[in-house]
Amino acid sequence: MMELLSLSLLFLGIYGLVTKHHILKMIVSLNVMETGLNLFITTLGYQEGQIAPILSSQFPSSALNFVDPLPQSLVLTSIVIGVGTTAVALAYAIKIFKDHGCLDLEKIEGRL
Amino acid sequence: MMNLNPVLTIALPLILAFTKIMYRRIANLFLIVGSLINIFVVVFLKEGQYLMGGYRPPFGIILQVDTYALYSLLVLNVLFAALMLLVTKKAENLTSSSLIALAALNGLILTGDLFNLFVFLEIATIAALILVSSIKKYHQAFNYMVAGAIGSTFYLLGLGLLYKQYGTLNMARMHELMAASPSGSAVAVILIFIGLAVEIKLMPFSSWAAGVLKNADEWIGPMIGAIYGGVMMIVVGRLFTDIFVMDAKVRLMLSLLTLITLVGGEAAAFQSRKVREVLLYSGVAQAGLEALLILNGYPAIGFILVLSNMTAKYVMFLLAGYMAEEAGGDDFDRLTGVFRSNPVHGFAFTVAGLSLAGLPLFFGFIVKLNLLYNLMLSHSYWLPALILSASLVEGIYMLRMILGLWRLPEGHRGGLQVRILGSSHRRKYAVYTISMVLSLALILFGLAPDNALSIARRARGADTDGKPLVLITMKGGIGQ
Numbered sequence A: 001m002m003e004l005l006s007l008s009l010l011f012l013g014i015y016g017l018v019t020k021h022h023i024l025k026m027i028v029s030l031n032v033m034e035t036g037l038n039l040f041i042t043t044l045g046y047q048e049g050q051i052a053p054i055l056s057s058q059f060p061s062s063a064l065n066f067v068d069p070l071p072q073s074l075v076l077t078s079i080v081i082g083v084g085t086t087a088v089a090l091a092y093a094i095k096i097f098k099d100h101g102c103l104d105l106e107k108i109e110g111r112l
Numbered sequence B: 001m002m003n004l005n006p007v008l009t010i011a012l013p014l015i016l017a018f019t020k021i022m023y024r025r026i027a028n029l030f031l032i033v034g035s036l037i038n039i040f041v042v043v044f045l046k047e048g049q050y051l052m053g054g055y056r057p058p059f060g061i062i063l064q065v066d067t068y069a070l071y072s073l074l075v076l077n078v079l080f081a082a083l084m085l086l087v088t089k090k091a092e093n094l095t096s097s098s099l100i101a102l103a104a105l106n107g108l109i110l111t112g113d114l115f116n117l118f119v120f121l122e123i124a125t126i127a128a129l130i131l132v133s134s135i136k137k138y139h140q141a142f143n144y145m146v147a148g149a150i151g152s153t154f155y156l157l158g159l160g161l162l163y164k165q166y167g168t169l170n171m172a173r174m175h176e177l178m179a180a181s182p183s184g185s186a187v188a189v190i191l192i193f194i195g196l197a198v199e200i201k202l203m204p205f206s207s208w209a210a211g212v213l214k215n216a217d218e219w220i221g222p223m224i225g226a227i228y229g230g231v232m233m234i235v236v237g238r239l240f241t242d243i244f245v246m247d248a249k250v251r252l253m254l255s256l257l258t259l260i261t262l263v264g265g266e267a268a269a270f271q272s273r274k275v276r277e278v279l280l281y282s283g284v285a286q287a288g289l290e291a292l293l294i295l296n297g298y299p300a301i302g303f304i305l306v307l308s309n310m311t312a313k314y315v316m317f318l319l320a321g322y323m324a325e326e327a328g329g330d331d332f333d334r335l336t337g338v339f340r341s342n343p344v345h346g347f348a349f350t351v352a353g354l355s356l357a358g359l360p361l362f363f364g365f366i367v368k369l370n371l372l373y374n375l376m377l378s379h380s381y382w383l384p385a386l387i388l389s390a391s392l393v394e395g396i397y398m399l400r401m402i403l404g405l406w407r408l409p410e411g412h413r414g415g416l417q418v419r420i421l422g423s424s425h426r427r428k429y430a431v432y433t434i435s436m437v438l439s440l441a442l443i444l445f446g447l448a449p450d451n452a453l454s455i456a457r458r459a460r461g462a463d464t465d466g467k468p469l470v471l472i473t474m475k476g477g478i479g480q
Helices: A002-019 A023-044 A070-100 A105-111 B008-022 B024-043 B067-085 B089-110 B114-135 B138-166 B171-180 B186-200 B207-213 B220-243 B248-271 B275-295 B299-327 B343-357 B363-377 B382-406 B425-447 B450-459
Strands: B048-051 B062-065
Touching (some): A002 A023, A023 A070, A023 B138, A070 A105, A070 B138, A105 B138, B008 B089, B024 B089, B062 B067, B067 B089, B067 B220, B067 B299, B067 B425, B089 B114, B089 B220, B138 B207, B186 B220, B186 B248, B186 B275, B207 B275, B248 B382, B275 B299, B275 B382, B299 B363, B299 B450, B343 B363, B343 B382, B363 B382, B363 B425, B363 B450
Antiparallel strands (some): B048 B062
16 A cells, blocks of 8 residues: 555656646655655565664564665665755756746747 | 775775865866776776675675676776866866766776665766756756656666565676566566666657757767766666566567667757757667667677767767867858868767768777677578668768768868867867877777677677676675
8 A cells, every 4th residue: 555655656746747847846746756766665675563673672683573674775875865866956946047037947948 | 916996996086076175276186187096996907796895795785897897997987087188177166076977987887786876876867967067058957857867766666676576686686586587577677777768868768868968068978978878878788688687578668669769869860950969869879779789689799889889979079069169059051161170180070970870991880790790690680671771871961961071161262260179289189189099999999800899798798608697796705
């Protein structure tokens, strides 16, 4: 169920990226897409009844009652990369607005 | 003989990229010295697996140096360093991004881990986005960013599905498990191919390239059009030859995409009347051909075609960027006869163009001749016919463009006043030397191709009596 929900979010983001022309809406779509993907990868490592892979006083040994930690570490990396991409996208948005006075890609390309 | 660790080719540019921030005045020096040191490191690399942090595969990340990686690294680092020697004022602000790009591209070739490959892919893309912003076409760069983001999402989605099915990200382990049980992995493999298709500019995922490369200067053209395109194709060669196991239906589906690219790219290039646009679409068509060969069991010829095209496109984009800058555009009409005033550049551009089109005497011809010979031997006839037709079309538009650039307009006396290089002597001699050396290499390998062909066969396992080639292994690293 969670897999399907996260995939729906991912494809919703792709739909937004493909159909919207406003740059800020596209950046939001980009983030929705990345969130859907990150959720999907996290669900891959999920196992019913298992706990987070963190050693604590309550769970001092790395027994087999942990969920798979690898997808979580992948998602951490993916989140960091997503932040970088969003920062670059917003920097472009500022530059585009300074150059063209609007953020609508269709209008900008129509003028050129 | 000295044996250096391949991680240096990634770590050194990264260290220099961040150290440079404190020494802005000598930024260019960092760029040039960093890329030259990387060539030195590559020359002294020894084939083998290198563990990162002492963790053995499949739990740890490994870097893999085999013949394929070694020669790919050599070509990449030489072309990159050559471009850095041409560094201009404009590029000074891009020193850090360029060094990060170099680190990521080296990592893409070396890594033996599929997620690590994703990380390098993203770093390379973000560095490319910053480099591309130097041409000031921000909305085109934004389109590139969106295409790249969708591509990497597809790659990661495919990777997630593969991990779910096989429980590993190590390339060698993935290959072993896929070979034992390939069913159920088709969707993941297709998603990964689509993700990489954005970077290698396959149609219909190549629309971003038109915006970027049509406006590319002498810096961005060779970097994105030749170096990035070539390295991404080398990655495709690694994944779809050594790692993934595909059934015939998936292979056919992906091959159709490459065929559409080959035909569409040649048609678009034929119609174009601008130098960089011709190079862009010709590059798209060549990418289709290279991917077609890799997917259909001709990895050795595919590999050497990638390296040969990378070199030829590098020279052409470099000179096209200078021509466009000096002439204020790159329409055929505006540049008619430009090589009369710039014969050295004309010679280099002509050699690279003819090699790209696969005409006799040049390296591209030898590669295509070998390809057709091998295809005929395997009783495949539709593919040679298609490749011959595409080469014919490419030969026609390439000759039309080259002749136009040499021919003076009617009634015109003497050379045109467009000087490709402006007034800087350093740039002038650097461009002379680099374009001439690379074009002479294309002639030299065309006249004596045996060594290059034998390296390509060794790199892609054509000399292993038909046994599948998996050079990435699960064994411990050097010194283990």
